[in-house]
Every structure is written in C-alpha cells, then in structure tokens.
Amino acid sequence: MTGTPRFAHASEAELARILDYYKVEWQYEPRTFPIRWNAEGMVTESFAPDFYLPELDMYLELTTLKQSLVRKKNRKLRYLRELYPMIRIKLFYARDFKALMLKYGRLDAAASLIGIEGQPPPKKTVATAVEEADVSAA
C-alpha cells in the first residue's frame, strides 16, 4: 500500500511488515461495519477490522490486548458474522501472534509488541470510540 498508516498497536505494525515482506497487499481499517442499532435506527456499535487483504478478499483482526477486550472483540465478531455472513474474517489472538513471532525467530520481540500501543491511531473510528466508552463505563 502507499504510505504507512499510524497503527493503533505495535503488533499491527509488525503484522503489516510481515504481509509486506510476503507481498500480500493489505489495507488498514478500510471499512467500518455497523453491528448494533438503537430503537431509532441509529448505529450504537460498529466494528472496523484491522486489515483487509483485497487479493484474498479477507479481513484480519489482531487481538493482542488483555482478556476483557478479547471477550468484547469475540462478541463483536459474532455479531459481524451473523449480520454479514458473506464477510470472511479471521481473528488473530495474542497466542497466534506469539506463534508467528516464534516461527520467524522473533519471540523476544513478541513480548514487547503484545498489548502495547505502537502509535496513536490517525483518527477515532466509531468502533474504537464505542469500545473506549465501554471500557470506561466498565
């Protein structure tokens, strides 16, 4: 892709480097899917998967954060699959990321990349804004 986006997490930046390395085209958070609406039909919750791989027509969501957020992400993914059954999406957990780093001999880097913010995101998506609101309300 042209230009490097500002990734929300260092693990996302690392995954982007791996995809680049193997010449797999990707887009970062190109689409936000509404998943919940209120009685007035207003969107109350959305989900913006981290990566879209256009050649493979597949989304990737990287979840290397703490368990409470993983549960939240699993719930969102379930809604997404129910509402958009044609969408192909794969959830990549911390253990998957750690295994990927082990495969590439970078296990030492995994610990420093999981669960930390790499760079501030360029803009707040509906999904992240809702997620942050959920967390602060919890």
Place this chain on the structure above:
Amino acid sequence: MPASALEQDVAEVLIDEATLQAKVAELGALISADYEGRQVTLVSVLKGALPFMADLMRAISIAVRIDLMEVSSYGSGTESSGRVRILKDLSSSIEDKHVLIVEDIIDTGLTLNYLTQYLGGKQPASLGICTLLDKPARRLVEIDLDYRGFEIPDRFVIGYGLDYDEIYRNLPYIGVLRPEVYEGA
C-alpha cells in the same frame, strides 16, 4: 550434539518414524496414479522439505524430475523493511511441465502463496501442492492443497527436516519442542 541430547528437548513424539514412512508411501502411490502417463517435476523448498522430498521421490513409481528452491524468511537475518527473495531459483524451465511443490509444513501459507504466484508465472502445464504437515489453525492465506500427509495441532514441531534455530532437522520423527527451549532462549 548426539541424538539423545536432541531428544531431551522433545516434549513428545507427534508422528513416529514408521507412521511417517507409511504416509510417504501412501502419498507416493497417490501421486504415481494421478500423474500416470505424464512426467512430473517435484520442486522442493529448502531446507525443511529435504527429507520428505528424498523419501517421497523414491515412493513415486513414475518418471520424475526434481528441482530445489530456497526462499528467504521474515525475521532473523532479514531487514524488517525487506521483501521475500528467491535465494535459490529453479535449475531448469518448468514451462509446460507438470509441477508439484513439495513442502514440509504449511501454517500461515504466506511463503507458499508467494511461491505459487512465482511458479505460476513460469507457465507450467499444471501446478500442484503436496505437504507432509498441515497446521490449519495458523493459516493466514487459504491454500488449496492437492496432497496432505497429516493435519497437526497448533504446536511447535521439529524433526524430519523441521528445525528450531537450524537444529533438530535430523530427528527421524516429528516431535513437539519443549517450550522451555524457546522460552528460555
């Protein structure tokens, strides 16, 4: 390091030698039947697939040619801004040839995805994939496999060509590496 010392690092034997050899014979018979009347070029990907390639080619009863490739891997020894490179290319043309890629293991599918695109660009008559091990839990890129030896669980495996830090390739079976080995590295 003697084999006994290597084996201290094996948590368990996942696929023993006899089971491996039986599966290789089965795959060889399948490939021989499917490609009967045609000549197939087996393309092995260094270094992990070498033992499997050596056994598989001897289990195939039709005429085969072999060739070897080596592809760089992300991670140690590569600059993070780099791109995958062909470290060793084919020795001869595969144009209009029936080609079967012989792999030791497919997990993410990233290397194989690159390789199939690269070899597909060389206009082979057909391009198939034979892998000894398939770890679908780790798949990032979906790949259509023509021949698959074993589907394995999501564990770090070594032996029969598979390594950790270039060691353990000479174990005659597929084993699970003790986590303490890489977690303590």
